Amino acid sequence: MTIEIRNISKSYGGERILRDIDLKINSGELVALLGPSGSGKTTLLRVIAGIEQADEGSGPVLFDDVDVSNVDLGKRRIGFVFQHYALFKHMNVFENIAFGLRAKPRRERPSEAQIREKTQSLLDLIQLGNLSQRYPSQLSGGQRQRVALARALAVEPRVLLLDEPFGALDATVRRELRRWLRRLHDTIHVTTIFVTHDQEEALEVSDRVAVMNAGRIEQYAPPQEVYEKPASPFVFKFLGNYNLFHGRTRGDEPGEALVRPHDIAIARDPNAAGASARPGVVTHIGFGGAVVKIELETEDKTHVDVEVSAPTFRDLNLKRGDKVWFALRNAQEYVPDFVI
Numbered sequence: 001m002t003i004e005i006r007n008i009s010k011s012y013g014g015e016r017i018l019r020d021i022d023l024k025i026n027s028g029e030l031v032a033l034l035g036p037s038g039s040g041k042t043t044l045l046r047v048i049a050g051i052e053q054a055d056e057g058s059g060p061v062l063f064d065d066v067d068v069s070n071v072d073l074g075k076r077r078i079g080f081v082f083q084h085y086a087l088f089k090h091m092n093v094f095e096n097i098a099f100g101l102r103a104k105p106r107r108e109r110p111s112e113a114q115i116r117e118k119t120q121s122l123l124d125l126i127q128l129g130n131l132s133q134r135y136p137s138q139l140s141g142g143q144r145q146r147v148a149l150a151r152a153l154a155v156e157p158r159v160l161l162l163d164e165p166f167g168a169l170d171a172t173v174r175r176e177l178r179r180w181l182r183r184l185h186d187t188i189h190v191t192t193i194f195v196t197h198d199q200e201e202a203l204e205v206s207d208r209v210a211v212m213n214a215g216r217i218e219q220y221a222p223p224q225e226v227y228e229k230p231a232s233p234f235v236f237k238f239l240g241n242y243n244l245f246h247g248r249t250r251g252d253e254p255g256e257a258l259v260r261p262h263d264i265a266i267a268r269d270p271n272a273a274g275a276s277a278r279p280g281v282v283t284h285i286g287f288g289g290a291v292v293k294i295e296l297e298t299e300d301k302t303h304v305d306v307e308v309s310a311p312t313f314r315d316l317n318l319k320r321g322d323k324v325w326f327a328l329r330n331a332q333e334y335v336p337d338f339v340i
């Protein structure tokens with residue numbers, strides 16, 4: 001199912017939390033709403049779900065081109081998963097997943113045999129078939145979230161809305177679950193909106209990312225485009241580490257250039273570093289496995305973060321206090337004709 005929202009605004013107590021948002025999601029797409037805390041991600045999700053009403057004068061929320069602005073939440077056929085899994089404690093995994101089917105009005109309710117079959121296939125889908133008799137307290141956080149997802153899917157929602165579903169889990173489990181979610185989505189293709197403030201998660205999981213800032217969408221594009229062609233300094237800064245260089249434009253206006261640490265070339269010899277190489281001194285070396293972080297200080301005391309691969313670092317054979325040359329490979333300039 002496609003989802004389209006047009007010109008949506010939402011205020012609380014006179015404060016505008018969402019500002020004229022337009023968003024179109026294709027059928028079967030997985031879209032991440034990415035942004036810092038307070039940028040309006042959850043509010044946007046709640047408006048799409050129909051839990052919140054948009055401000056008067058806002059445009060419609062369309063599901064498959066049909067305006068659902070006035071359709072009851074219960075009739076929109078939405079599956080929800082939140083950060084804090086709301087499984088029923090007194091029901092085992094099987095019954096938690098079957099709940100939505102058993103709760104249907106009698107004339108829509110499948111037979112007991114159908115409920116069992118459907119629940120079993122969902123247990124297989126989330127790869128927890130062997131834990132069907134366990135209670136939520138006997139599961140890990142990651143397993144509980146998988147059950148929550150299966151429960152949301154049981155009623156065959158037209159849309160799946162996930163609000164920081166892995167937010168409460170530790171980094172390793174998060175990484176596993178995000179891959180798992182991507183594979184699951186490739187199997188079931190239900191239109192999905194996924195709220196997260198974690199850049200890596202958004203970039204790795206989604207087909208497109210909507211980057212939100214202060215109630216607006218700053219950029220809406222596939223992960224590679226968002227990362228490689230950030231539409232604004234905000235998007236650039238939000239998506240990863242960066243160096244900020246101040247300078248002036250050719251017309252002598254002040255400006256800034258943003259450069260990722262891995263987009264700085266470093267060498268012992270100025271010609272090897274690249275065009276317009278500048279000198280610096282190594283002030284710190286941080287070993288991080290495959291990537292080594294090198295901190296430099298320039299003559300004017302500017303601090304520069306550089307990242308190189310472990311093999312490159314080995315070849316450079318650097319230590320603190322060494323003099324090196326560095327050059328910017330891929331600077332993003334948001335002011336035209338900018339000269340560092």
Ligand SMILES: Nc1ncnc2c1ncn2[C@@H]1O[C@H](COP(=O)(O)OP(=O)(O)OP(=O)(O)O)[C@@H](O)[C@H]1O
Pocket residue numbers: 012013017035036037038039040041042043044197
């Ligand atoms: N019911 C409400 N009443 C008043 N203000 C609210 C309400 N819900 C949200 N807000 C405010 O709206 C702003 C956006 O909140 P929202 O939860 O949408 O942000 P978010 O991007 O999802 O942030 P987080 O990542 O922290 O969940 C916040 O400043 C919040 O305090």
